[in-house]
Amino acid sequence: MSDASYLSLEKLTLAYGDSVAVANLDLNIRKGELIALLGPSGCGKTTTMRAIAGLLPVKSGHVRLDGADITRVPANKRAVGLMFQSYALFPHLSVYENVGFGLKLKGMRGTELDTKVKSGLKSVGLSDFANRKPAELSGGQQQRVALARSMVMEPKVLLLDEPLSNLDARLRLEMRTELQRVQKETGVTMIFVTHDQAEALALADRIVVMKSGKIEQIGSPEDIYNRPTSSFVADFVGFENIFPLENGKMKTSAGLIDLSGHLSSGAPSAAGLAWRPRMVTLGTGPFQGTVRGTSFAGDSREYLLDSAFGPIKAEVEASRPTHALGDALVFDLPAEKAAPLSRFV
Amino acid sequence: MTARSLFIPITLLLVIAFLIGPFLIIVAASFSAGETLAFPPQGFSLRWIAKVFTVESFRASFGMSLFLAIGGTAAALVLGIPASYALSRYKLPGAEIVRTVVSAPIIVPGIIVGLALLRYIVVPFQVGITLALFLAHTALVLPYAVRVVSASLDNLRSDIEEAAVLLGSSRLGAFFRVVMPNIRGGIMSAFILGFVTSFNQVPVSLFLSGPGVRTLPVDMIAYMEIVFDPSVAALSSLLAFLSIGIVFIAERFLGFSRYV
Numbered sequence: 342m343s344d345a346s347y348l349s350l351e352k353l354t355l356a357y358g359d360s361v362a363v364a365n366l367d368l369n370i371r372k373g374e375l376i377a378l379l380g381p382s383g384c385g386k387t388t389t390m391r392a393i394a395g396l397l398p399v400k401s402g403h404v405r406l407d408g409a410d411i412t413r414v415p416a417n418k419r420a421v422g423l424m425f426q427s428y429a430l431f432p433h434l435s436v437y438e439n440v441g442f443g444l445k446l447k448g449m450r451g452t453e454l455d456t457k458v459k460s461g462l463k464s465v466g467l468s469d470f471a472n473r474k475p476a477e478l479s480g481g482q483q484q485r486v487a488l489a490r491s492m493v494m495e496p497k498v499l500l501l502d503e504p505l506s507n508l509d510a511r512l513r514l515e516m517r518t519e520l521q522r523v524q525k526e527t528g529v530t531m532i533f534v535t536h537d538q539a540e541a542l543a544l545a546d547r548i549v550v551m552k553s554g555k556i557e558q559i560g561s562p563e564d565i566y567n568r569p570t571s572s573f574v575a576d577f578v579g580f581e582n583i584f585p586l587e588n589g590k591m592k593t594s595a596g597l598i599d600l601s602g603h604l605s606s607g608a609p610s611a612a613g614l615a616w617r618p619r620m621v622t623l624g625t626g627p628f629q630g631t632v633r634g635t636s637f638a639g640d641s642r643e644y645l646l647d648s649a650f651g652p653i654k655a656e657v658e659a660s661r662p663t664h665a666l667g668d669a670l671v672f673d674l675p676a677e678k679a680a681p682l683s684r685f686v
Numbered sequence: 687m688t689a690r691s692l693f694i695p696i697t698l699l700l701v702i703a704f705l706i707g708p709f710l711i712i713v714a715a716s717f718s719a720g721e722t723l724a725f726p727p728q729g730f731s732l733r734w735i736a737k738v739f740t741v742e743s744f745r746a747s748f749g750m751s752l753f754l755a756i757g758g759t760a761a762a763l764v765l766g767i768p769a770s771y772a773l774s775r776y777k778l779p780g781a782e783i784v785r786t787v788v789s790a791p792i793i794v795p796g797i798i799v800g801l802a803l804l805r806y807i808v809v810p811f812q813v814g815i816t817l818a819l820f821l822a823h824t825a826l827v828l829p830y831a832v833r834v835v836s837a838s839l840d841n842l843r844s845d846i847e848e849a850a851v852l853l854g855s856s857r858l859g860a861f862f863r864v865v866m867p868n869i870r871g872g873i874m875s876a877f878i879l880g881f882v883t884s885f886n887q888v889p890v891s892l893f894l895s896g897p898g899v900r901t902l903p904v905d906m907i908a909y910m911e912i913v914f915d916p917s918v919a920a921l922s923s924l925l926a927f928l929s930i931g932i933v934f935i936a937e938r939f940l941g942f943s944r945y946v
Contacts, residue, residue, distance in 0.1 A: 396848055416851045429849035433867040442863075443853030494853060 346405070347372035347530060348393070348498055353402035355388050355554075362388040363554040365402070373528045375521075377545035379535055379565075381577075385554035386534045390500050393532065394423050407497055422491030426502040428483045430475035436462065436486050437471040443494045461493035465519070481512045485519070492523060501533035505540050517544055538578050542566055550574050571684040572613050580615035581654040582674065585685045591674075595649040601627050602676040611681035616674055618643060618656035623664070626673025632664050646672060709926060716920035723916050734920040744921065746898075747905035750819070751885055754901060758823030759831070759880035763873060765824070766831030771861070773832070774839040789829045799826070800893030808894065815896040822890050827880035834879060838872025839865075871940050878936045882929055 346369040355363040363385040370376055378386035391397040393404060395416030403412045411419055430439050441458040449457065462468050465485035475483055484504070491499055504520060505513045521544065524531050535541050541548045542562040550557040550565060550573075558565060558574045569575040572583050590597035591614065604611070623644065630646035630653060638656075642663065646653040655672065664670060711725050719729030738744060769788065773781055791799060799822070808818045842865065850860035866873075891901040900908065902925075910918050 394848075394852060396851070416848075417854050417856060419852075421852065423849070423852050425845050425849060427843060427845055429843065429845040431846055431850070431864050431868075433864075442850070446854040446859075490849075490853070 345369055345371050347374075347407060348532075349403075349405045350389070350393070351403040351405070353389070353392065353404065354400045355385070355392050355397060356400045357388075361400075361554060363392070366554070366556060368549060368556065368559070370530060370532065372530055373524075374530055375524050375544065375546045376530075376532045377535055377541035377548045378532060378551060379538060379541040379548050379577075380551035380557075381536055383553075384551040386536075386551050387502065388554075389551070390423075390502065390532065390534050393498065394421050394500055395419050396423075420494070420497045421500060422494055422496035422498070423500040424484070424487045424491050424502065424504060426504075426506065428475075428487040430483055430486055430490075432475055434474075435471065436467060436473050436475070436478070439475065439486055440490045440493055442490065447494075457493055461489040464492070464523070465489045480507055481516065484508070484516065488519070488523065492527065492529070495527075496529065498530045498532060501531065503535055504533050505544075506535070506537065513540075520544065538565075550577065567680070569615065569680055570682060571686060572615065572682050573684075573686055575615035575680060575682055580617050580680060582616040582618070582621065582650075583613060583682070584615075584650065585613045586611055591650070593650045598628075598649060600676040601673050604676050604679070604681065611683060613682040613685035614674075614676070614679040615682055616679055618654040620675070620678045621653060621655035622673040622675060623655055623657055623661075623670055624672070626671050626675075628672050628674065630670050630672050632666055632668045632670060635664065635666065646670065648672070650674075712919045713923045713926075715916050716923045718916045718919075720916070722914050723919055727916075734916040735924070737915075737917045738921045738924065741909070741917065743900070743905055743909070744902065747900045747902045750816075750899060751902040754819055754823045754891075755881045755884040758820055758884050759827050759877055761820070761824040762827035762831040762880055763835070763876060766828055766876070767835055767873065770832050770835040770839055771865070774836050775844055785832075788832050791826045792829045796826075796887070796889030797893075800890040803890070804893045815894065815899040818894045819891060819899070819901065822894055823884045823887065826887060826890060827884050830879045830883055831876045834876035835869060835872050838869040838875075842868050874940050875936065878932055878940075882932065885925075886929075 348370040350366050350368040353363060353366040353368075354361065366385075366389065378389060380386050388397060392399055395411070395414065399412050403410055405411065406419070406421070431442065434442065437458055440461050441454055444454055444457055459468065459471075462471055465488055467482060467485055467489065470478060470482065470486075475486065478486065484507070501520070505516055508516055517540075520531070520533075523529070533544070542565070545562060547559060548562055548565045549559050552573050558570050560568070565574065566578055569578055569580065572585075575583055584591040584593060586592065587597060590599055600614075604614075619641075628648055628650070630648035632644055633647050633652070634645035636643050637659065640659055641656050642659050642661070644655045644657070644664065646655060653672065653674075714727050715723055715725050716734055717730050717732065718724065718727030718734065719731040720727065769784075772778060773785060778784070803818065803822055807813060807821075813821070846864050846868075847857070847860040850864045851857060855863055886903065887901070888903045888907075891904050892907075895901065895904045902921075906918050906921060
């Protein structure tokens with residue numbers, strides 16, 4: 342086992358009956374890493390997570406953890422924790438008993454058990470709630486109980502299913518900080534599943550973008566945000582102007598259009614180009630457009646233009662002169678700013 | 687008041703009178719001092735209530751009914767809990783068919799069930815009377831067990847079982863540690879409903895009862911054919927109050943009506 346593959350998925354194929362949900366997935370995760378599995382619903386991220394937990398049988402391929410092949414190891418012997426989206430607390434047990442559940446099964450009793458449960462509760466700030474039932478807690482508190490319940494087991498890997506999606510904005514920030522703290526203090530390897538790119542960008546060391554049961558791109562949050570390699574990832578992280586390239590020209594419904602400027606080095610082999618609305622220049626440039634829609638977004642103003650490319654989305658600083666509906670404008674899609682895409686789907 | 691506004695209250699009173707009236711008549715008759723079952727009762731005495739406890743066959747058949755109600759319901763739950771679990775947790779082919787078949791004893795008239803059991807099970811296989819009654823009562827209670835337990839299982843999230851497994855429990859262990867404690871109310875309600883259903887069951891038991899082995903309601907009918915004194919009324923009152931008491935306690939402590 343090398344350091345780079347504390348947890349590794351090798352040619353992992355997962356299926357529900359005959360329908361394949363994940364195909365030939367390869368992924369290596371370092372010890373102590375915080376990984377996000379990001380993708381739209383049905384992309385296979387939750388399926389992959391369930392297979393790592395052992396809740397879903399593996400059709401073919403291998404799961405290795407800490408040097409051991411755990412592909413066929415049952416879920417209750419894997420030392421993998423899972424914080425469910427619904428928290429899945431045991432309603433008939435108190436907070437204290439919920440946290441102690443797994444430890445008791447390990448055979449822990451007496452003061453050792455008590456010390457562990459209490460320190461687990463303390464670490465999530467719920468010492469005063471030990472005797473409550475889950476139903477008497479708020480959503481955020483329930484989630485912290487679920488976190489403590491998993492963490493007292495000292496899992497090798499902690500899986501989190503949409504950990505922030507049920508929380509309001511303030512609690513999200515709190516929980517995000519909490520998860521990062523837990524990760525830093527314990528060094529546990531964390532993998533969380535999300536469909537929210539903002540959540541993945543804010544929390545993860547590395548993001549694995551998935552689509553239709555395959556990995557679309559793996560990279561740091563900066564990579565994913567600034568350098569998407571496929572049109573799918575580009576679209577997913579907010580590049581709203583995406584065009585395929587053919588013979589070095591942009592292919593549009595109105596035919597091939599010459600690029601404006603030069604592509605950055607290494608990009609000429611690209612299959613497509615993508616621009617965020619902010620990367621579009623208004624007022625100068627070789628292309629003609631008509632304002633079809635405009636909306637004010639605080640710091641900035643968004644425009645929807647009709648052009649030979651089809652609709653173009655642009656975003657400019659709110660302090661710039663405004664354009665009215667129906668105005669004819671020139672604009673630019675500067676080639677050197679574009680994210681070159683190696684795959685266009 | 688107009689005739690229109692009187693219609694509803696009068697209807698309501700009549701409904702209540704028809705529902706509760708016979709019961710009140712029986713209760714009144716059981717305190718009669720007379721020799722025959724009659725209403726209005728002649729005088730007041732507790733002699734018929736006292737007599738109930740001295741009739742030998744009542745004691746034997748009460749024991750049998752109690753055994754069938756407790757044993758049959760317990761057996762129905764032993765079969766019904768795993769069946770409900772399978773029906774509620776797994777997408778089984780033909781699950782709807784199983785549900786329908788399991789509910790059949792509710793829909794099919796008891797007379798038919800009794801006759802069928804007698805003709806095609808008891809007679810050809812020489813099944814003993816007690817065993818036949820036990821099997822019949824188990825089958826009759828099963829639909830209630832499955833329905834009530836299913837209802838409480840459907841209200842229980844299934845991911846808590848996975849959570850238990852990931853914390854080190856086996857699948858079976860998870861069932862006993864986190865499923866059973868959370869459906870306890872449903873199981874108790876199913877037990878009470880099953881007990882009352884079995885205890886009050888007449889038509890099937892009528893067919894399957896034999897020499898010396900009878901359930902209490904069957905024994906009461908047999909008794910009335912020979913002796914027409916108020917002791918049957920007294921016994922009926924006692925049984926009615928027993929049932930009311932059980933359901934009242936169940937409602938008080940379990941919220942029985944949530945499950946049924």
